[in-house]
Amino acid sequence: MAGQKEQFTRFVPGRIASFRFALRGIRLLLRTQTNARIHAVATLLVVTLGCWQGVTAAQWGLLAVAITLVWLAEALNTAIERLTDLVSPEFRPLAGEVKDLAAAAVLLSALGAVAVACAVFGPSLLH
Numbered sequence: 001m002a003g004q005k006e007q008f009t010r011f012v013p014g015r016i017a018s019f020r021f022a023l024r025g026i027r028l029l030l031r032t033q034t035n036a037r038i039h040a041v042a043t044l045l046v047v048t049l050g051c052w053q054g055v056t057a058a059q060w061g062l063l064a065v066a067i068t069l070v071w072l073a074e075a076l077n078t079a080i081e082r083l084t085d086l087v088s089p090e091f092r093p094l095a096g097e098v099k100d101l102a103a104a105a106v107l108l109s110a111l112g113a114v115a116v117a118c119a120v121f122g123p124s125l126l127h
């Protein structure tokens with residue numbers, strides 16, 4: 001019983017520390033990546049438009065998935081870029097391909113988000 005309590009008292013600060021590391025990653029993303037700041041503005045615009053248009057719960061779900069995928073791709077792209085610079089600071093075709101592929105993930109997710117935004121907001125904006 002005492003052991004379980006001790007484990008729990010160690011578990012909670014560990015989880016809080018992990019959460020703080022993740023928040024540090026988000027701050028790093030916003031501070032260093034112009035694209036992340038563009039995503040932040042786009043996210044605010046979409047949420048504002050969604051509130052203004054009174055979109056349905058299902059549409060909010062679609063928008064949330066699309067927005068999350070773009071942020072996820074941007075965070076992983078930044079991590080991959082940094083890891084590539086760490087492993088291969090010199091110019092290497094393979095390192096370039098790794099970065100291009102990571103950038104492709106961001107572009108694909110952004111195109112998907114534009115498609116979702118068009119499907120959700122298009123009909124009401126056109127009328």
Ligand SMILES: Nc1ncnc2c1ncn2[C@@H]1O[C@H](COP(=O)(O)OP(=O)(O)OP(=O)(O)O)[C@@H](O)[C@H]1O
Nearest residue numbers: 035081088089090091092093095096097099100103
């Ligand atoms: N070490 C390298 N070897 C070969 N090509 C590279 C290397 N580093 C970068 N490149 C090429 O330059 C491109 C831009 O790389 P860079 O690290 O500057 O990303 P970035 O433009 O800062 O990306 P983002 O705008 O997402 O931050 C890569 O997609 C890749 O084609």
